[in-house]
Amino acid sequence: MADPAVGVRSRTAPPAGAPAGRRGSQKTQARVVQVAFLVPAVVYLVLFFGYPVVKNVLMGFQAYTTRTFYTGEAPWVGLANYSAVVGNAIFDRTLWNTLFFTVGSIVGQFAIGLAIAVFFHKKFALSGVLRSLILLPWLIPMIAGTAVWRWILDTDNGALNRLLSAVPGLDLHPNWLTSPELALLAVIGVNIWLGIPFNMTILYGGLQEIPEDLYEAGALDGATGWRAFRHITWPMLRPVVTVVLVLGVVYTLKVIDVILGLTNGGPANSTQTISTFSYDMSFRQFDFGQGAALGNILILISLVFAVVYLRINRKAVDE
Amino acid sequence: MARQTARRSVRQAGRRGSTRAGLAALLVLPLALGACGGGGGGTAGGSPDTLRVLDYYNSDPNKTIWGDAIEACGQSVGMEISRESVPGDTLIQKVLQQSSSRTLPDVLMLDNPDVQQIAASGALAPLGDLGVDSSGVADGVLQASTYEGELYALQPVTNTIALFYNRQVLDAAGIAPPTTWDELKTASAQLTQGDQYGFAMSNINTYEGTWQFLPFMWSNGGDEKDIATPQTAEALQLVKDLMTSGSLSQSSVNWSQADVADQFSAGKAAMMINGPWNFGVLDAVDGLDYGIVPLPVPQAGETAVSPFGGEAWTVPQTGDQEKQQKAAELVQCLNSDENEVEISLGTGTVPTKPELSDQVTSQNPKLEAFAAQVPDLRARTGELGPDWPQAATKIYTAVQNALVGGMTPEDALKQAQDG
Numbered sequence: 078m079a080d081p082a083v084g085v086r087s088r089t090a091p092p093a094g095a096p097a098g099r100r101g102s103q104k105t106q107a108r109v110v111q112v113a114f115l116v117p118a119v120v121y122l123v124l125f126f127g128y129p130v131v132k133n134v135l136m137g138f139q140a141y142t143t144r145t146f147y148t149g150e151a152p153w154v155g156l157a158n159y160s161a162v163v164g165n166a167i168f169d170r171t172l173w174n175t176l177f178f179t180v181g182s183i184v185g186q187f188a189i190g191l192a193i194a195v196f197f198h199k200k201f202a203l204s205g206v207l208r209s210l211i212l213l214p215w216l217i218p219m220i221a222g223t224a225v226w227r228w229i230l231d232t233d234n235g236a237l238n239r240l241l242s243a244v245p246g247l248d249l250h251p252n253w254l255t256s257p258e259l260a261l262l263a264v265i266g267v268n269i270w271l272g273i274p275f276n277m278t279i280l281y282g283g284l285q286e287i288p289e290d291l292y293e294a295g296a297l298d299g300a301t302g303w304r305a306f307r308h309i310t311w312p313m314l315r316p317v318v319t320v321v322l323v324l325g326v327v328y329t330l331k332v333i334d335v336i337l338g339l340t341n342g343g344p345a346n347s348t349q350t351i352s353t354f355s356y357d358m359s360f361r362q363f364d365f366g367q368g369a370a371l372g373n374i375l376i377l378i379s380l381v382f383a384v385v386y387l388r389i390n391r392k393a394v395d396e
Numbered sequence: 397m398a399r400q401t402a403r404r405s406v407r408q409a410g411r412r413g414s415t416r417a418g419l420a421a422l423l424v425l426p427l428a429l430g431a432c433g434g435g436g437g438g439t440a441g442g443s444p445d446t447l448r449v450l451d452y453y454n455s456d457p458n459k460t461i462w463g464d465a466i467e468a469c470g471q472s473v474g475m476e477i478s479r480e481s482v483p484g485d486t487l488i489q490k491v492l493q494q495s496s497s498r499t500l501p502d503v504l505m506l507d508n509p510d511v512q513q514i515a516a517s518g519a520l521a522p523l524g525d526l527g528v529d530s531s532g533v534a535d536g537v538l539q540a541s542t543y544e545g546e547l548y549a550l551q552p553v554t555n556t557i558a559l560f561y562n563r564q565v566l567d568a569a570g571i572a573p574p575t576t577w578d579e580l581k582t583a584s585a586q587l588t589q590g591d592q593y594g595f596a597m598s599n600i601n602t603y604e605g606t607w608q609f610l611p612f613m614w615s616n617g618g619d620e621k622d623i624a625t626p627q628t629a630e631a632l633q634l635v636k637d638l639m640t641s642g643s644l645s646q647s648s649v650n651w652s653q654a655d656v657a658d659q660f661s662a663g664k665a666a667m668m669i670n671g672p673w674n675f676g677v678l679d680a681v682d683g684l685d686y687g688i689v690p691l692p693v694p695q696a697g698e699t700a701v702s703p704f705g706g707e708a709w710t711v712p713q714t715g716d717q718e719k720q721q722k723a724a725e726l727v728q729c730l731n732s733d734e735n736e737v738e739i740s741l742g743t744g745t746v747p748t749k750p751e752l753s754d755q756v757t758s759q760n761p762k763l764e765a766f767a768a769q770v771p772d773l774r775a776r777t778g779e780l781g782p783d784w785p786q787a788a789t790k791i792y793t794a795v796q797n798a799l800v801g802g803m804t805p806e807d808a809l810k811q812a813q814d815g
Contacts, residue, residue, distance in 0.1 A: 143782075146495040147517040166815055167793075232647050233591075233664070255646045257801055343601035344649040345801030346793065360489075361603075362785045363513060 130376065136369035143363050151366075158370035167346045167354065175350040175378075178265055178336075179329045185269035186325060187318075190276025195306070197277075198284045208281075215274040223338025226267045230254050230339075257347035260340050264348045268335050272328075276321055283317030284310070323386035327379050351375050446476040447723055450490070451505035451707070454481040461742035469729035475722050495519045500712035502723040508540045508551060508708050509603075509776045509784055515543035516782040521711045522546040526724035532749040533731075540775035541708050543782075549708035550731045553745035556702045556773055557608065558765040559692065560660060560678075561667045563685040565592070573667075573689045577634050580692040584643035587666035594643040596665035598653045599635065599799055603785075605792040607703055607776075608653070608669055609635065611691045613791070614701035614774055620787045621779055623794060624806075624813040630694075632798050632805035639799055649800050660686075671705065672744040672766055688765040704773040706745060746770055790815070 137158055139151035162168055197208050214222065229236045230253035241249045253263040287310065295301070295309050333352045336342060342349035342357065349357075351371055359368025447470060453462045459481060470477035480501070482490055487506070491514060494500045506514060514520055523530075524547055530538055533550070541549035561573050569587060574580040584594030598608045612635065613620075618628035638644040645651075651659070653670055654677075660668040661681040669691065678684060691700045709730055711723040729735065736747035740756045746767040747753060753767035777784045794812035797803045803811070 142517075143492060143495075143513050144517040146492040147519040149496070166811060227650075233645060252646050252800075255649050255800060340650065341601055343796055344799075345796040346601075347801075357789075362789060 133369050133372050133376070136366055137373045139366050139369075141365040141369065145365070154366065158366045159374075162354075162358070162367050162370050162374075167349060170346055171349045171351050171354045174261060174348060175330065175352075175375075177261060178268070178332070178348075178350055179326060181262075181265040182268045182272060182329045182332075183322065183325045185265065186272035186276045187322065189269065190273050190321075191280050193273065193277045194280040194284055195310070197281060211277060212274045214271050219271075219334045220338060222271065223267065223335055226270075227254065227339060230263055254340055255344050257345050260344060260347045264336055264339050267339060268329070268332060271335065272325065275328075276325065279317060279321050280314065283314045286317075287313045319386070319389050323382055323389070326382045327386075330375060330379055330382075351378075443476075444719075445474075446478050447503055447719065447726060448501035449477055449479040449503045449505075449726075450487075450494075450501040451479070451481050452484040452487045452507075453505075454483055458743050461739055465730060465735050465739055466726070469726050469735070472729055473722050473725040475726070491519075498715075500714055502711070502714060502716075502719050503726055504710045504712050505707050506549065506710055508537075508549075508554075508704070508706060509788075511541055511549045511708050511710065512543045512777045512781040512784070514710070515546075515548040519712055520548045521713050521720055521724075522548060523550065523711065523724060523727070526711065526721055528724050528728050530731075532751060534748055534750055534770050534773060536773040536775050536778065537704060537748045537770075539778040540704075549710040550727050551706055551708035551748050552731045552736045553740045553743065554704045554706040554748050554770065554773065555671050555673065555745045556704045556766055556769050557611065557669050557671045558688050558690055558702075558769070559667060560670055560674075560686050560688050562660070562663070562665075563687050565663075565666045573687065574692045575689070576692050576696050577694050581634070581637060581641070581643070584638055584667065585641055588643045591664060593645050593659075593665045594667065595638055596644065596651070596656045596659050596668040597635075597648060598651045598656050598669075599648045599792075599795055600650060600652055601792050601796050602652075603788050603792070604653055605649075605795060606788040607705075609791060609795050610774075610776070611669075611700055611702040614703075615691070615698065616694045619779070620776075620784075620791065622813060623787075623791060624810040628809055629805040632795060632809065635795065636798050636805060646800060649796055672746075672763060675744045675762065688762060690765050690768060699772055700769060701772055701774050702769050703776050704770075706748075 136151070138153055138155060139145075140154045140157075141151045145151045193211060197204055228234075232238060232250055232252045232255060235253070237253065238250050241247060241251075251259055253259050291309050291313070292305060295305050300308050331352050332350075333356055336348050336350060336353050337356070340348045342353045352375060355368045355371035355375065357368075358371060359365050449466055451462065453459050463479065466477055466479060484507075488510060491500070491504065491506070495517060500519060504520075511520075528547070528550065530541075530547055530550060534554075537551050537554060538547065541547055541551060559573065565587065566573065566583075571583050571586060574583045580595070587594035599605050609631070612618075612631035613623075613628050616627045616631045618625060618631055635644070639646060639648070645659075645665075648656070653674075656665070656668050657670055657674040657677050659665045660670070661678055661684055678686060691702060693700050709727045711720055711727060714720060730739075731748075733749065733752055736749060736752055737755050739745065740747050740752075740763070741759055744760075744763070746756060746763055748770070750767075750771050753770060757764045757767050776788070780787050790812040794805075794808040797808035797811065798805045801808065
């Protein structure tokens with residue numbers, strides 16, 4: 078809400094020797110204008126982010142069921158929802174799955190996204206066409222994307238296993254989506270595919286900001302290829318990398334549609350994350366209180382990363 | 397250095413101020429929104445001679461056949477009909493929204509396992525008070541519509557699941573449709589060849605998976621109040637044996653019932669467990685000749701106990717006594733003998749009044765295996781009422797843990813039961 082730039086601007090020193098009184102009223106007026114400009118954004122944030130979050134936090138402490146919708150009664154139950162979800166047999170599993178899913182997705186998306194961005198940074202024919210093709214996963218509706226991936230990964234008739242069986246000497250029919258060992262990997266794989274365009278686009282933008290003459294100067298000093306990447310590209314790209322990673326973590330933590338579309342959290346809860354568990358509690362078992370408690374746990378985790386992001390960002394501004 | 401510190405302190409001061417303003421706005425807003433939510437009720441009732449009907453029959457044949465029946469019943473009770481059909485998976489959301497804004501329709505259709513959940517919320521009117529008569533309806537069906545001793549819904553037609561078999565494949569192999577668990581295992585193993593699995597069913601981690609497992613569990617004496625029993629473990633062992641022997645694809649843990657029907661119609665499964673709502677899909681396949689028999693039972697001569705599907709009609713508490721009375725008459729009319737028969741034939745379901753089943757099966761023999769089960773059908777919510785969703789979750793979780801999670805049926809059921 079508090080844009081750092083506004084704070085800095087308001088401090089701009091008035092001309093030396095100006096009368097103290099006028100200085101005060103000018104300051105107040107400027108302040109009013111600043112606040113007025115902020116109002117639309119603040120209203121928007123409060124309406125669409127503040128209210129749901131506050132409501133969700135409250136619901137986490139209430140016995141909120143189908144009954145609540147009709148009677149409006151949602152008795153306070155203290156931490157009962159939290160102890161219920163944390164005590165649930167699958168809670169530990171969802172926590173680990175959330176961790177694996179997030180770390181796996183981020184590492185994959187980032188590494189591949191960066192590789193592609195660097196690749197396209199060199200100018201060559203058809204680069205633009207190819208680049209826009211890579212954006213395709215972004216354009217496909219998630220529900221269609223996951224349906225197609227379900228076909229591709231099908232054990233008996235899927236395209237992937239048909240390809241594998243065409244390899245001579247390889248008799249493999251992995252149960253991509255139906256064995257608990259592989260399902261999480263498969264889901265992470267599809268999520269990586271979905272996340273590559275985002276990573277690539279942002280990182281590519283960052284690469285283009287790096288002045289060409291740095292490379293020229295580096296080349297004179299013998300920094301080409303990998304050394305150029307290590308000593309020029311990577312340090313110059315760092316601020317963008319931070320943004321991509323932190324946003325990526327926050328986005329990935331709350332991913333739900335990919336998992337629901339591919340495995341619905343199964344088999345045997347092997348792809349259940351905190352967000353799918355929360356969805357299940359609220360909209361399948363109708364225990365909105367416990368669903369909200371899980372949602373709040375997720376918000377807390379995201380908050381840690383949000384704080385990290387703000388700290389890093391502030392440092393970048395101060396520098 | 398000093399410059400930076402000064403800048404930071406100014407910025408922090410600014411931030412503190414706007415934080416306070418933001419907090420104040422946050423505190424006021426829920427009140428404002430709450431006030432908005434409270435109003436706006438009452439008016440949605442429409443004109444006094446119109447009944448608002450809400451259901452999820454949004455595709456044919458259900459859409460038209462139910463639509464015609466509702467219109468005709470509207471005329472017979474002297475009311476206009478304003479009908480809304482929403483997609484199936486959005487109905488409960490809609491009902492909850494309408495509950496909180498007091499804009500529930502006059503007549504509401506609900507999937508039968510949801511009736512007690514909504515009745516428990518207080519949103520439905522007891523039909524007994526409105527003079528509705530439920531005589532002739534099978535006991536199991538009435539149980540699903542009864543919450544704390546009061547009847548809250550009438551369900552004109554129902555369906556359940558049975559064993560579909562590919563007649564050509566079984567005839568060619570000289571195998572008769574299995575009637576017991578042992579026969580099912582043997583036949584499935586013999587019918588598993590090349591690309592074709594002997595048997596298919598849905599073991600997905602949703603209520604569909606639970607619904608498909610229930611006949612095995614119930615027919616063997618298992619009970620949803622405590623699933624950690626030897627009877628339920630035996631039933632689960634049967635499914636696990638079918639899978640480990642290769643007669644049932646491991647993919648079944650990810651198959652919905654529609655996926656199972658696809659496998660069957662593509663010739664990738666010789667037998668499957670499914671319901672009559674697939675007739676349309678199966679009949680569209682050229683050269684597919686299938687038969688339907690009741691589900692295999694543990695020992696010869698025993699009775700298959702299956703859950704029943706289908707939707708029930710309720711009268712929400714709208715506060716308008718006169719309209720509620722008319723709505724109850726409409727629900728009663730939908731449940732008349734003629735309507736039960738007509739709707740059954742049109743939509744591939746069976747009447748909930750067992751004495752009417754002959755009239756339906758004589759015209760559509762494919763429904764026999766389903767109609768035969770009606771007197772013994774069991775309600776999913778009969779024992780647990782609004783607590784059913786939790787039990788259903790435990791059951792499909794245990795099934796998946798035993799089938800692919802590497803647990804024994806006993807351990808899987810015990811872990812799920814203890815939650």
